[in-house]
Amino acid sequence: MAHRVATEYVNANLTVSEAQLPRLIALCETQQLRLQVFVMDNGNQEVVLEDDAGGESIRLTFERSNGNYRCSLTCRVIKPKLTNTLRQLVSSFKGDAVVNRIYQGFTMVYHYMQGAVVRIVECRDGAIRTVYEHRDTLGRLEAQFLLCSVEGEIHRVREAVNELLDRRMKLKDPQAIEEVDERLKYHSRLLFALEA
DSSP states (O other), rough: OEEEEEEEEEEEEEEEEEHHHHHHHHHHHHHTTEEEEEEOOOSOOEEEETTSSSSOOEEEEEEEETTTTEEEEEEEOOOOHHHHHHHHHHHTTTEEEEEEEEETTEEEEEEETTEEEEEEEEEEEEEEEEEEEOHHHHHHHHHHHHHHHHHHHHHHHHHHHHHHHHHHHHHHHHHHHHHHHHHHHHHHHHHHHHHH
């Protein structure tokens, strides 16, 4: 089994509410890490996590904005406890991140969106291979349903156009013909938009 050399967090982003920040700190405390929390004059907070074996630490700076705290992070982590803590933070607090898990001879790249892994790519000897990609089945089905409802609307508009054309052929009054022509123009524009 391959042994992980390091983990790189490339542009990880977390946004937590003021109410969620104590939960985030409590999660960090349960990971058996040395934890320091600094509150700045401007309301920003800084959380420093250090592996209890020492030697490696990460600094999470949470900038306060509109009642939320936002943290952007780029770092390289070697210690497993720190790696696991960052993974849990991204997952639990619906963060976005690109994470490079570096092994001897290859790298696995994980793409997180809203705390969930949406894509995993293996990079080996300059070649890139997709290992996993999230498929939004529900979204595709909803789009297909909407497409079917558009097709139904097209069918109804075409029937209305046919009725208007039949009525126009029977009319003799120029005023009535003009009214039907206006409605036909409207329906033809609608049909054009629906078919596009």
